[in-house]
């Protein structure tokens with residue numbers, strides 16, 4: 001990981017929001033207490049720390065891949081830009097996305113690699129990637145994606161049981177043999193010496209577009225807005241602890257029982273702000289053809305949650321996962337902004353009734 005040994009600690013005097021710590025090895029062992037903890041986290045904020053997940057070494061190599069990729073000449077990276085038509089895979093240039101309805105631009109760059117491309121390598125399913133990605137596909141990227149997809153599958157299976165769904169229901173919606181928007185993402189947020197402002201988002205407020213996110217952070221900057229409050233709070237990075245969170249699809253499938261919480265990225269606090277911020281995520285998203293609606297027919301608990309919801313519209317939708325994802329990506333691209341309407345059209349479950 002670039003600069004890992006020299007990074008200053010997260011400042012002591014900056015308030016943070018605590019998260020529950022879930023031990024992945026205990027989940028695998030079927031430990032009921034740990035399963036209950038995961039359920040509590042998933043149904044309250046939808047964010048938790050995950051330890052003993054076994055993916056730290058893979059994550060370190062992914063950070064190296066990210067650094068190699070971001071070091072390519074800008075014109076080279078732009079040959080692989082994701083474009084303005086709603087595809088996420090590929091390179092995203094700084095400023096290519098709006099961060100709010102005024103059209104203020106983000107300042108992070110991404111390299112997004114499709115799960116489908118990593119699993120089918122050397123065959124291409126979606127697109128071509130920079131040479132730095134190709135060089136590490138079999139050694140670094142495919143193993144990281146396999147491991148991350150497995151972590152997310154285990155989480156999904158536990159939530160499936162807790163929701164009272166027939167065994168394998170959520171698993172069927174995330175089949176590895178159906179194309180999907182699932183992807184690995186390495187993010188670089190440049191240092192901003194002297195110009196650190198909490199108000200300027202590096203990555204705008206959003207809920208995640210898919211099902212489960214497995215996130216690796218070294219520096220602060222990730223913030224959540226806890227429902228019922230109106231202040232952003234930092235999530236402190238803890239070595240050896242990934243951050244997991246749920247996205248829109250899980251919120252919708254579960255009739256709002258599982259939470260997809262609002263979050264954003266700002267420059268790291270204090271002395272950390274003088275360093276580039278690197279982060280790494282793996283997003284599991286439903287198969288392209290999966291319709292995003294509440295699974296009321298398969299679970300009485302979900303049926304009851306929807307029956308009690310003040311606004312059922314989001315639970316009775318007809319968008320496929322592919323359509324949902326493309327709409328969100330496309331309408332947040334800076335080039336497509338035609339005013340606040342475009343930004344609003346990029347939204348997911350951010351404006352659910354109980355969200356702040």
Ligand SMILES: O=C(O)CCC(=O)C(=O)O
Pocket residue numbers: 185187203208215217221222263264265279280281
């Ligand atoms: O960089 C981070 O900590 C979070 C990134 C994120 O929220 C995203 O890519 O969806």
Ligand SMILES: [Fe+2]
Pocket residue numbers: 206207208263
């Ligand atoms: Fe996110």
